[in-house]
Every structure is written in C-alpha cells, then in structure tokens.
Amino acid sequence: MVFLPVGLQDPRLIVNQVLTIYTSKGKVHGVTGGFKPIHQDKEVGRAAGFADSKIDVGTSSRAETEALGVQIGDMVVNERPGRMLGERIYCGKSVDNRSGCAAMILAMRLLRHVKTEATVYCCATVQEEIGVKGARVAARSIKPDVAICIDVGFAGESDALNPDCSRAYLGKGPGIQLYDWNPDFFLGNITLARMRDALIGAARRQDIPFQLIAELRGGTDAAEISLSGDGVLTGGLAIPERYIHTAVGTVSIDDVRWTAELTAAFVKELKSKL
Ligand SMILES: [Zn+2]
Structure with missing residues (x-):
C-alpha cells in the first residue's frame, strides 16, 4: 500500500x-x-x-x-522502541517532541507543592510540525501573559549542519532560544531582552547549565503563541537533539532534567509583571 x-x-x-x-x-x-x-x-x-x-x-x-x-x-x-546509549543519552523515535513533554511533566512535578504567584498551565500541543496549529488553539483558550515554549534544537556536533542553524551541544544544558525563524512559514519568535534576562537569571541563580542559541531555519510554537491575543511575552527552551526529524533521534537526559529545572525556577521567580 x-x-x-x-x-x-x-x-x-x-x-x-x-x-x-x-x-x-x-x-x-x-x-x-x-x-x-x-x-x-x-x-x-x-x-x-x-x-x-x-x-x-x-x-x-x-x-x-x-x-x-x-x-x-x-x-x-x-516502530522504534526507545533505549539508552550508555548512561546519559536516550535514543528513540519522536524525540522531537517527546523530550519536551517529558521536561514539561517533570517541571509540573517540581512545582507540585510550590505556591506560585502565576497561575500555571502546562500544555502539550498537537500538529506543531504542520503549521503550529495546536499552539494557536491552546493560546487562544488559555490567554497567557507569559509563555515558555519547550522544543528541541539542532545539536550542531552531529552532522554537516547548515551554518544557519544554531550550534547547541548535547549534555551542556537547555538552549535559551533568543531567536527562531522558519523562512518557509515566515514565522518566528524574538525573545525580548527582559524574558531572556529572566531565564538566564533563573538558570544562574539555580546553577543550571544553559546555552544561548538562535535558530535561523526552524520555527516552534513560540511564534504562534507570541501573536495570540494582545501579544504574549514568549521565550523558548530548546533541548539539544541530534538527528532531528529522522526515524531515531538522541537527547541527553541531563538536558531534559535541566530544562524542567529551569522551567520550574523561572515559574517560581515569576512576578505579576515581567
Ligand atoms: Zn520538529
């Protein structure tokens, strides 16, 4: 067939x-x-x-x-069961964006008994790959003030990567996405300086490793969320992944954990006005 x-x-x-x-x-x-x-x-x-x-x-x-x-x-x-490569690297199908979902669930656990000033919504969106559709619907219904979009980012050490793509590395912490841009859809997100500084500050205060990245050939849900309602302050965290959009990708489980920890740290520090 x-x-x-x-x-x-x-x-x-x-x-x-x-x-x-x-x-x-x-x-x-x-x-x-x-x-x-x-x-x-x-x-x-x-x-x-x-x-x-x-x-x-x-x-x-x-x-x-x-x-x-x-x-x-x-x-x-x-059909591809997931497995570990050594102690720290997970390989499997749909790591983009199961790893993001894993980080989000872990962040929810870290925030479970924490009193936060912000009301927190965690949302796994559908159909990001065919036009960021789920994020559009979710943002319309949640009406957020601030959003963090967790996705994967190109890990640059793996293959002959187009120099337009960011160079993040496995096992060195989540990428704080300063800019992402999908020229095919003409969509992207610029993380405003105050959002960038809040994420970097939360990472530094909690001793969480991070990388600063910009992606010129890959959009995320952040673009759509940032445009919803009257505009939403949106930042992105990217878990570095090798072999994005293939039958099997790899991520570091440390990066997944640090992404969750940075998300939780950012949420804990969030005041009504950012
Ligand atoms: Zn993707």
Whole structure:
C-alpha cells in the first residue's frame, strides 16, 4: 500500500523501516521495501523516496489488507522502541517532541507543592510540525501573559549542519532560544531582552547549565503563541537533539532534567509583571 508524509519528512529515510499503522481495529505492523533485491539492482546507492516505497503488511490482496482494519487515511508511524546509549543519552523515535513533554511533566512535578504567584498551565500541543496549529488553539483558550515554549534544537556536533542553524551541544544544558525563524512559514519568535534576562537569571541563580542559541531555519510554537491575543511575552527552551526529524533521534537526559529545572525556577521567580 502506498503512503504519504505528514509534516517535514526526509524521503530518503523511509526505506526499510518497520512501521505501525493505527487502524480502527488496532495497530497493524508493516515494513517498507521499495528496492529490488540487491542482487538485481543496478541502482544500488540511489536515494529512494515515498514514490518508491510501499508498506508490506504481510497480506496478498486488498481484501486481506482491509480485513486487518487498514483504511485510507490511517496514520502511520515508525516502530522504534526507545533505549539508552550508555548512561546519559536516550535514543528513540519522536524525540522531537517527546523530550519536551517529558521536561514539561517533570517541571509540573517540581512545582507540585510550590505556591506560585502565576497561575500555571502546562500544555502539550498537537500538529506543531504542520503549521503550529495546536499552539494557536491552546493560546487562544488559555490567554497567557507569559509563555515558555519547550522544543528541541539542532545539536550542531552531529552532522554537516547548515551554518544557519544554531550550534547547541548535547549534555551542556537547555538552549535559551533568543531567536527562531522558519523562512518557509515566515514565522518566528524574538525573545525580548527582559524574558531572556529572566531565564538566564533563573538558570544562574539555580546553577543550571544553559546555552544561548538562535535558530535561523526552524520555527516552534513560540511564534504562534507570541501573536495570540494582545501579544504574549514568549521565550523558548530548546533541548539539544541530534538527528532531528529522522526515524531515531538522541537527547541527553541531563538536558531534559535541566530544562524542567529551569522551567520550574523561572515559574517560581515569576512576578505579576515581567
Ligand atoms: Zn520538529
């Protein structure tokens, strides 16, 4: 069966993966092939894409496939269990932005018994990758005064990274995002100086390591949140990630923890006027 990308997917990375289809009858697993057997392929080494790839769910007819519950429109994801690489690095699928959700949940735990001047909303948004949609709806309904957007950021030591992208490093703390910009959507966020200083100040006072970053080729929910209502003071924290938007990414679990600690420290210090 053929399938299409949702959001930014590198078509070269879809070959020879185990995938899970979410059907009305439950999960169905399949594999992607797309190439001839290597013994018969004169084009070995050529990059393939979605047009070359099909999902094989082990059936031999359309009726058999439909009997599994598979329908047009079902969502397909990579089948990739998460695991640790050594002691400090986690690898798995959808680290962008499961790591951000993990940091947010940890921040909620750190704030559980703390009396804060601010009313705190924690929100995991959907469809950031296809036009920051969930953040738009969430910001409209919450009407925040101040927002921190937790996402991942490009870890620059991994691959031949476009110099436009920021250079954050795994295990050196969350990136305080000074600026992010997605030229395709013409959307971005400039973290105002007072927001930047509050985040840096909270990190320094709590001895939390951080990196200062700017991303010229990657937007986040921050852009949409900053434009909601009468405008929202918005900053971003970026957990450095290697291999963003591939089948498997890596993050440092220390960076995830420090992101949570910095979020909680910022919230604790937040007064009614920033
Ligand atoms: Zn992303």
